[in-house]
Amino acid sequence: MTDAAAEDILRGLRESGLYRRLVPSSVRGARVLCEGGEYVNLASNDYLGISADAALQREFLSSLSESDGFLMGALSSRLLGGDNPAFGELEKYLSAAYSEAAGAERAALCFNCGYHANAGILPALAGPRDLVLYDRFSHASLIDSIGSLPCKWARFPHNDLEALRRILKSRRADFDSVYIATESVFSMDGDRADLRGLIEIKREFDCSLYVDEAHAVGVFGGTGLGLCEELSAAGGADFIMCTLGKAAASAGAYVVCSPAHRRLLINRCRTFIFTTALPPISVLWTLFIFKKIRGMSERRARLGKISAELRGRLRGLKTLGDTQIVPVVLGSNESASAAAEAMKRAGIWSPPVRHPTVPKNSARLRLSLNAALSDSDLSLVADALNSFAEGGK
Secondary structure, three states: OOHHHHHHHHHHHHHOOOOOOOOOEEEEOOEEEEOOEEEEEOOOOOOOOHHHOHHHHHHHHHOOOHHHOOOOOOOOOHHHOOOOHHHHHHHHHHHHHHHHHHOOOOEEEEEOOHHHHHHHHHHHHOOOOOEEEEEOOOOHHHHHHHHHOOOEEEEEOOOOHHHHHHHHHHHHHHOOOEEEEEEOEOOOOOOEOOHHHHHHHHHHOOOEEEEEOOOOOOOOOOOOOOHHHHOOOHHHOOEEEEEOOOOOOOOOEEEEEOHHHHHHHHHHOHHHHOOOOOOHHHHHHHHHHHHHHOOOHHHHHHHHHHHHHHHHHOOOOEEOOOOOEEEEEEEOHHHHHHHHHHHHHOOEEOOEEOOOOOOOOOEEEEEEOOOOOOHHHHHHHHHHHHHHHOOOO
16 A cells, blocks of 8 residues: 555544544543643543552562563563563462352463453364354454354354344354353443353253453452452353453453363464563562452442442443443544534543444443542532533533
8 A cells, every 4th residue: 555545544534524633642530631631531540549558559569670671671581481480470370360259170370461362262273173152242352353263253242142042042052162251341341241140051961161351350349350350250151351451550461261261272372372471570460469359348338339329320321331431432434523512612632532442323422430539529420411411512
């Protein structure tokens, strides 16, 4: 593609209002500094408000010593010399936690990010005589794994378990293995998968269940292991993928599965094999903060409380879901953009999510709440949105 052709495409994106740009920003818990101002931050996935807790960062940094060696980079893939002992410590801790939750032996394997995990795991597992079934609203990283699959695939309507059951009744006998893939908390609608229903179906039809807990880990469960833990369903999910850049305020991801599948992924998963490993300092921070997160029940309760309160205070506005992600559906791309500008004028940072990221005529503000938001912050958000809805643009 020539530069002129690229500029033509960019011109079309600008004219359609879909041009994206980077905005330098600095996050401070419930606040973000960007474009010369300070705003209430509703665009961060720091669900537990960890970035606002400077004491945690100081405690972690004071725990490091010169004997830990060089921590700023792994300098190699894990298979070729980058398997720092910090990985083993973190994976051992996660394996024990999930084994206890599942009531069976589980093994954890770290990835550089959730995108790498979702894009690489199912293509590494599935064979040519297998089938992968995705919830239609699954994250882009799961959908992008389709291009690498060696087998057939299909999507089922969002959270429609009867449609899934019909697919399996008509097609299950044609395949050796079938994988069902879903998010537990859906990132754009803020709703939840019926995990118990999916486990029932996967057992009925002898399938494997892959659950993306990116937006649930840290937020749900008695010890923050996610929605599978909260529903006592960790033993029914064959693969649990969690990201660490959201509630854990770190970087990377991990999958929890059987020990045999962990060994298989080490040997076959291209997004694990062909990449430099995470910096050891990031892995050590993850281990440190994950231990803290498991005891943050008050923050989890606060997050659930403000999520329900905000939904209840938005008058005449369509909201979706019942989690810490509060989508406010405004319809057209233009309406969502206008709402985002109104919020910005009120001191709130909440960029619009527009078609084609979401279905046509369902453009929205995706309010991403965190436990560090104050009651006055919630009032500011509710008042600004209600004013916009009532025509005070």
